[in-house]
Amino acid sequence: MPLIEEIRELVERRIAATDGTKNARLFVGTRGGRITTAVLRDATHWDEVVTKIGFDHLKRHSLRHTGLTWMADAGVPIHRLQKIAGHGSITTTQRYLHPQYLALFEAANLLSAHLKEPSGKPHLRAV
Structure with a gap:
């Protein structure tokens, strides 16, 4: 996956945090597992944000x-x-x-x- 310069440092920090563990996830959910749609929605406060800016349909x-x-x-x-x-x-x-x-x-x-x-x-x- 290509990385744009704006996020390269973030990804490098996440890679370093894996300590070289094979098949480690760069980003994990609140319990250390896979990031699900529900976890992502809750972590970003998606529903509240799109409602607040008037883009409920987004x-x-x-x-x-x-x-x-x-x-x-x-x-x-x-x-x-x-x-x-x-x-x-x-x-x-x-x-x-x-x-x-x-x-x-x-x-x-x-x-x-x-x-x-x-x-x-x-x-x-x-x-």
Whole structure:
């Protein structure tokens, strides 16, 4: 799993805390076991937070969509996103991507600029 610089130090500290134990978990629940959905919800106070900010409809799984979309917008190729997400199919990965409308308009503007010669007239290139 790739690590962004912003969390590298945290993960390194967690690895050091395992004392090299084989198959040790980097993050554990309150009783030292696997982090379940319920543990994560309770530890983050998810329900209270989303209610307070007026986003009751927001689900934790939505953050997975957001993360993959941000990586795609940053230029990460879809075949790499598929690997990061653990999807068996690129079609599944595509369903996770939700580009911003402004980015879509910018793509159209870039294409228009590419197709115009300096004279401002459109041109066609042989492929």
